[in-house]
Amino acid sequence: MKKVHLFSLDFGSTTSCAMLVEAYLEKNQVTGKMYFENPCIVYKSEPVFTPVENDKVNEIKIGQYLQQWLSESRVEKEQLFSGGAIFTGLTAKKANVEQIASQVDKFIGPTIANTIDDPNLESWLAYLGNFSYSTFGDQAVLNLDIGGGTTNPAIGIGKSVLSTGCYAIGARHFQFEPGSYLLTALSESAQETLQQLNLNYQIGDTVLTGDIEKICDFYVAQLKRIKLGQSACQHLIEVPLEVKTPVDKVLLSGGVGEVYYDFLRSGELPPTTYFGDLGVDLVKAILRSNLLQHQEILPKESGRATVYGMALFNTDISGSTVFLDHHTELPLNKIPIIGSIRMDTEQSPTFLEQLKQLLMTQIKVGGALFLDWNTASVTELRGFGKLLRELINEIVSDTSFNIQKPLIFFVPDDVALTFGNYLTQWREWTFPIFIIDEVPHKDASFVNIGRKQHHVVPVSFHGIHQMRGLYA
Known part of the structure; x- marks a missing residue:
């Protein structure tokens, strides 16, 4: 068996992180196909806020993060077998994202495949990266990867992904001064959501607590419609999810998913607008709802499901x-x-x-x-x-x-x-x-x-x- 290193990067709307996975190249004795044997996470960075300033990603800070992650992972770029960098949500729409992708290419090396704004791939990777396949048998599982800019749902049974989608439901469409509800930024989708709810807020206003709940409950109601195969509000739909089989279980991943599962483990939530967005309040709305009903499993990599999926499942191996x-x-x-x-x-x-x-x-x-x-x-x-x-x-x-x-x-x-x-x-x-x-x-x-x-x-x-x- 040959040991290989798989390196992945996830630049999301709110946070960015890196992961290094070690695995062995092995041939299936029945099918003859190559596969990764005994994958093991040997390094995962602490999430950092994606450095966005004035509608651009800060190239200097990204370079510093890349240097830090490579140093901490103790791997040289020449040792990498494969990997990927994915730019998602609001970050994928920044004016200089192509330049950032080129920077990653030069810094990490051509082994890394850059993917910008690829919602179906993101949904698929998050599904595969989020849970053990043996857990649910032949039950249909809906994974909701809720980040800062989008929710990327995927329905699957075991390893088979049946359908993927993407919706503009995420924590950072509304941004606040941390610790308060003082609005500092609104996305175009957020403005349409305010119109949908007959709310009138501008940057610089303080949003009432009751209206925060109304916004978050609206988002969660859309997630429930997606689960049932019903259409969400038009301004939220980027790629509609096809639901052709009843959903048996719902899992979360992404930043919101990580906060949710941390609460189930500890019983504590971060303070008000701790991340400067609606992340904590979306978790409260999910807890108020019956979206997940009885949660029977706590996914190990819920907050890093996409970057784990990118490392392990984005690469096929030739004969x-x-x-x-x-x-x-x-x-x-x-x-x-x-x-x-x-x-x-x-x-x-x-x-x-x-x-x-x-x-x-x-x-x-x-x-x-x-x-x-x-x-x-x-x-x-x-x-x-x-x-x-x-x-x-x-x-x-x-x-x-x-x-x-x-x-x-x-x-x-x-x-x-x-x-x-x-x-x-x-x-x-x-x-x-x-x-x-x-x-x-x-x-x-x-x-x-x-x-x-x-x-x-x-x-x-x-x-x-x-x-x-x-x-x-």
Whole structure:
């Protein structure tokens, strides 16, 4: 077994944190697929307030946090197998978030995949990061990841995520002078919520305690509607959650979830507007409601579910026979996913035209294409390789395309090396080609591929359209 390090960062609306997980690369003796064995959290930072000033994230302070977290975790960036940084909620909408993401890239290294404002991915990661799968058996679990800017719900059974969503329900839409209800900031969504409740407050006003309760009860009522599969208020909906099965259990994660579970453990809540927002009052509203009913489990990583999920579940591991030509250098980041196609042994005219159009698009941008089949004999693999080679040659010859970026193909089964040799005529064909096997197809816009280590490569997806039906 080979030990690897997985590093993740979560830059949320209210707080930011880092986590380092150690695991072992292992092959499942039944399926033959690679997986992370015995994951163990070896470092988790204390949460810090995300340094936001004048609608921008403070780059100097972020750099200081990155330096501190790497130092405390006692890991060098060259030792990292994979990881990710996710920017969520209100932070993802700040004017310089792209520059901050680039700063993380330079500081941590290209092994880290940056994800900005990817609500379905955030919901999926928080669900997987929040609880032990064996706890609820075949019960349908709704995880509500409540942070500063959004609530990211996900419904799942065991490891299978059935549906994800995102709503503008969070603690920092209303911001206060800590220790009081003196308003210091209002988001656009908060202003619409005030209109919905017929309340009239401006920055500089002190909100009455009764109106604070009214606002928080309104948010919790929307969460109950989401749980029941009913529509929330329109101004709160970013990605609607599909609820096709009755929810058996509800769990919380995110900053609000952490305050809630800390209260269940200790019986104490932080002081009024301790975080300068509605976090504590939202917990009080949840306690007043029957949203969670009888809570039977206290999740271990409730406040850090997303960063834990990012470390452990955002990375897929390739098979051990990837095909990489000599001209392609890793890592490869933000590669567009062109689409997917099921290989047709009969090669109908419709199939050939569809495949040709996908390849033409792929050649233009150097993207990734999923090739799928149930099973393939050696003869069929040889035929598929020849077909792709002939179509690519035809496209290049007809249109004078100059292939400079690698063509990436994801294939099922442990056949990447065999298929690559057939496609390139045992490397006599010199186009840049990269073939990766045994990575599940995800409905996403982009893929990041890390450096090859221990004969495998880490793969992560972002720009998630919907995480429905995926397994960890």
